[in-house]
Structures are given as C-alpha cells and as structure tokens.
Amino acid sequence: MRTRLRNFGVFSLSAVDLFASAMGAFIVITIILMPDYQKEVRLEGHLDYIESLAGQTEALVNDTESGINSTKDSLSAAQARQLELQAEQEIVSSELKTVAALLQARKNQPPPPLPSPQETEDETQSNLVTFRFLGLKSDKTRFLIMIDMNRYLGQFDALILKTVARALSSLQAGYEFGILGFQQLDSGPRYYRWPKDGSLAKISRRNKAEALRFVQRLSGKYEGASSLQAAFKEGFASPADALILISDGLPNPDFNGDLPPRALVQAIALSNRQKKEVHAVTVGDYFKYKGTVEFMEDLARANSGGFLALAQ
DSSP: OOOOOOOOOHHHHHHHHHHHHHHHHHHHHHHHHHHHHHHHHHHHHHHHHHHHHHHHHHHHHHHHHHHHHHHHHHHHHHHHHHHHHHHHHHHHHHHHHHHHHHHHHHHHSOOOOOOOOOOEEEOTTOOOEEEEETTEEEOOSEEEEEEEOOGGGGGGHHHHHHHHHHHHHHOOTTOEEEEEEEEEETTEEEEEEESTTSOOEEOOHHHHHHHHHHHHHTTTOOOSBOOHHHHHHHHHTSSOSEEEEEEOSOOOGGGTTTOOHHHHHHHHHHHOTTOOEEEEEEESSGGGOHHHHHHHHHHHHHTTOOEEEEOO
16 A cells, blocks of 8 residues: 655745744743833832822821911910910009008008098188198189199099099189199100180089099090109199199109209299199009108198198
8 A cells, every 4th residue: 555645835834933933032022021011010019109108298298287387376375375374463463562562551651541521711810711622721712733644643543533523522612723734755745734725714513524524534645754843834834823733743853854852842842933832642552652752742841732642
C-alpha cells in the first residue's frame, strides 16, 4: 500500500512564526513597561491620598482659625470684664474710704451743727433787720450766690441745688439776689449768670423758681478747675453787698496766680475794696481735707462773713 505524502505550506509556518514572534515581543514589552505602569498606578493613589490630606488639613486650619477667633473674643470679653471689676473695686474702695474718713472725723471732731432755722430780730435803735440764712447771719439785702463749678463738685450738684434752694427760701420780700457759676477751662474762665445781664433780681416766687431751674440746668456742666481770684473779681464788680461762695475749698494755685491758700485769702481780701461780706459754704467731702475748712474759714473771717460746711 502506498503511503500518502503530506505537504506543509511555507506560508503557514511563516504565519505561526510571525505570531509567535509578535507574542514574544508583546510579552517582552509588557515586562519592560510593567514597573512604569505600577509606578503610575501608585502615583495616582498617592495623589488621591495627598488631596485627601490637603482637604483634611484645610478643614483643620478652618477649625483652628475659628477657634482662634473664638478665643480672641473670649479674651476680649474677659479683659473688658476685668476692667469693669477693677472700676467697681475702685468705686467700692473709694466709698469705703469716704465712710471710714467720715466716721473718724465724727469721732474726733464732729462736723459743724445743722443750720439754724430762719429767724428775724429787730435791732434796738436801728432800722436794720438781721436774719439767718443757712445759719449765716447778715444784715445785707443784696446777695450774689457764687457756685464753684469745677469737675470735682459735679458729684455734689444735687447738694448744691438744695443749698441754693435753702438760701433763697430764707430771703424775704424786698431783698435782691443773683447767681454766678464759674469754672476755669483750657480756653479760659467761663461764667454762668442769672439774670443774664449780671444784675440782681427782686425776691419773688417766680424769680425763685427761675433761679432754681437755672441752677438745675448747670448739672452736667461741672468741669475743669476754678479760679477763685478771677471769680471774686466778677463778684466784687456786681451790685451785691454780700457774696455767698459755695465751693469745695480746694483752690488750685495754677489758676490763682500761683498763690497758696493763705496768700490767696489775703489777695482776695485786698481786692475787696468795697468791703463786701463774703460768706463761705463748703460742700462735699470737706472732712477729708483739713486745708479745705481752714481756707474757707479764713476767707470768710477776712471778709466779715460766716462759714458753714454741708455734707450730703
């Protein structure tokens, strides 16, 4: 039996060889590029992770800024509260010192007695009538009430108004009066007058009411210092025969010719050429300062007037 011959085509083997070579080249290329691919994959993962961290960091920064702002607000509030507490402490401490000084002053030397009630008495063999106002005795009929309006007396404006009201209630029909408020500012001396033209008004119910409203409107205007020397120059030039000074009795030498209290009393007395009465009424915490009472007493004594001290 004759064996069949098998013919293998050349192109078939070539195709197999081509495919095998291509497959081998693909495998080689894949092996070569595999590390780079893995690096790229890992890099993408790192980028995602970094973006995630950046987002978390930004959130933390926002929270931190918010916390810092909140802390600053809390700190500011705490500082403000501290200042308030310090101010309250100073006020309470000042009040305690005032009370302690008042108790000590009352223990050692009681304040002057309360003003005597208004009384009149006819002098024998004379047409003059003497009377008492605020406990001060005078036979004059024309008065000028001088109100010291330095900033330290602002806290006693109610007491000053009450004092003026008591003085006016003592004046009788036929008497004349005026009011002069004075203070020393950086711009110079300032005066508040009633009546406005600096004259004197006859005592009447209507004039009393207007004068008290004028004094009441002075509240809130107490500022600066006071020049008693300049104020008495105005007072001595007025038509009044007697001046009633309402003050704390603490003249500042800087605004009074650099004169100490005793020399200032002498200077005011020398300028009082018409020999007008000067009555001194000390208001406020006069028991704190010995020099206050001494100055006001000396001023009244040197000008034929009386002295009185009034507390709240």
